[in-house]
Amino acid sequence: MAYTIDRYPSEDSLRLGAMTLHPVAESVPRARRWFRKFIDPYNLACSLGDCELMISELVTNAILYGRSEDEWVVRVEWFREKNSLRVEVHNPGFPANVRLRCPDAHEAHGRGLLLIDSIADSWHSGPSRFGGTVVSFLVADAWPS
Structure with a gap:
């Protein structure tokens, strides 16, 4: 299986859901699709499209820059x-490698975190509790008050 979904978090958890994806290109649209499906019942008041775009960027970066000598996965939690x-x-991957870049106009990559920085209210990177790196956005x- 290329992914797993945790659609029934415990009631005392702040976590609404999670997915584990293999580091392959198909995981990017899968992450968007499953996030939309499982966040929909929570009636977000913010732009779901913006959230999906930021998830796409972070999953893409995780796939491109994640490194391990063993078999590994990308984990998304909300x-x-x-x-x-x-x-x-x-x-x-290594937390020290996550940084905002200022790519030249001719560069094809390097704008993902700039995009997240402009859309999200905040973002963070650092060591993951699973080992490796976590990049998050807020x-x-x-939701309405």
């Missing part, structure tokens, strides 16, 4: 924190 939505993408006021 949480409700009061009225905010936080999405985390975990991979086995959308404030994702």
Whole structure:
């Protein structure tokens, strides 16, 4: 199987859902599709399209830059924190390698985090609790008060 979905988080958890994806190109549209399917019942007040775009960027980066000598996966989790939505993408890469770039106009890559920086209310990168790297974004006021 190329992915697993956790659609029934415990009721005492802030986590609304999670998915584990293999580091292959097909995982990017799969992440968007499954996120939309499982976040829909929560009636977001923010732009679902923006969230899907940011997830696409982070999953793409995780696939491109995640590194491990062993078989590895990309993990996506989404949480409700009061009225905010936080999405985390975990991979086995190195946290020090996550940075905003200022690519030249002719460069084909390097704009993903700039995009996230412009859409999300905030974003963060650092060591993942699963080992490797986590990059997350926060959308404030994702739900009405």
